[in-house]
Amino acid sequence: MQEFLIPAKPDLQAARESWLKMLARERRLSPKTVEAYERDTRQFLHFLTGHCGGSPGISDIADLRPADLRGFLAARRNAGAGARTLGRGLAGIRSLLRFLERRGLANAAGAAALRAPRQPKSLPKPLTASDAKHVVSIEGQLAEEPWIAARNAAVLTLLYGSGLRISEALGLAGADLAAA
Structure with missing residues (x-):
């Protein structure tokens, strides 16, 4: 992990490092997740430096209110961060606060009371015609058995051509197909 200047008092820096090591070793989170949590908490500590008027320590973290966390989220939103x-x-800040709470150093109730931003609902993107042709082509098939490749191509063609969802296609009976 890269070394960055962390604007925090030594007690908070040491606790944060212990937390990051615990995430990686004991909880076995992905290195990318640990890296993201490190970055998120570093940004949070930078925010708190300006918000508190100096480098935050564990005592400053222990006194956090939901309004402080909302202020951080608003600042990140204004900087262009998405939901x-x-x-x-x-989630990373809550995890750090729970870690500190288990050690009797902070109270995580303020973070737990805060609701996460709503995630945008996105619809699946349909395949383009050329992508659909590739999926049902022989080169696009991953099955080694010819009958499995043929079955997969037939189902994918049905789904693409009719606009059915997979659950709808699986619910079809032979009698449904004969009636059409």
Whole structure:
């Protein structure tokens, strides 16, 4: 992990490092997740430096209110962070606060009371015609058995051509197909 200047008092820096090591070793989180949590909490500590008027320590973290966390999320939103990024950042901060709470150093109730930003609902993107042709082509098939490749191509063609969902296609009976 890269070394960054962390604007925090030594007690908070040491606790944060212990937390990051615990995430990686004991909880076995992905290195990318640990990296993201490190970045999110570093940004949070930078925010707190300006918000508190100096480098925060564990005592400053222990006194956090939901309004302080909302201020951080608002600052990140103004910097262009999306809802998913904000939600992950809040999850990382909550995890750090729970870690400190288990050690009797902070109270995580303020973070737990705060709701994460709403995630945008996105619809699946349909395949383009050329992508659909590739999926049902022989080169696009991953099955080694010819009958499995043929079955997969037939189902995918049905789904693409009719606009059915997979659950709808699986619910079809032979009698449904004969009636059409």
